[in-house]
Amino acid sequence: MTAHQGLLQNRAILIVVLLTCLYGSAVSWFSITSRVVSKEGPVFLILGLVCAIFITASIAFRSQFRGDQVVFGAFAGALVLAIVKAMVPLGLHAMLALNAAKSLLWTIAALVSLIVLVQVLKPSHGNSS
Helix, strand or coil: CCCCCCHHHCHHHHHHHHHHHHHHHHHHHHCCCCCCCCCCCHHHHHHHHHHHHHHHHHHHHHCCCHHHHHHHHHHHHHHHHHHHHHHCCCCHHHHHHHHHHHHHHHHHHHHHHHHHHHHHHCCCCCCCC
16 A cells, blocks of 8 residues: 555455445444443443554644545544443433534545545546547
8 A cells, every 4th residue: 555545545445445335325224223232341332443443543644645534533433422322321312413423433434435436447548539
């Protein structure tokens, strides 16, 4: 991978990220009214989310490819909202707003991943004169 090539310009990585974002979006939208928090200890959940946020935010910040910035930035934002949901006791309306925002971030990440996939798969029409 060159310095100017984005992580999502690799087809295999792009497909994995797209499937992850589609899964996150679907689960998030279907459970938008849910107040369920993970059954694992909150320490492990929060530690895992912090590590994932660090990785995804680093990719978004360091990449020069706009697709990476948007997808991994939205991914990191959704994970931040998951930490807030796990740590802060929220009322019904606040929880609904948080879940909707998290669902929207997952959907944005999935849509941008899909757009990048279409662009990567599109055959180039060079001028062969």
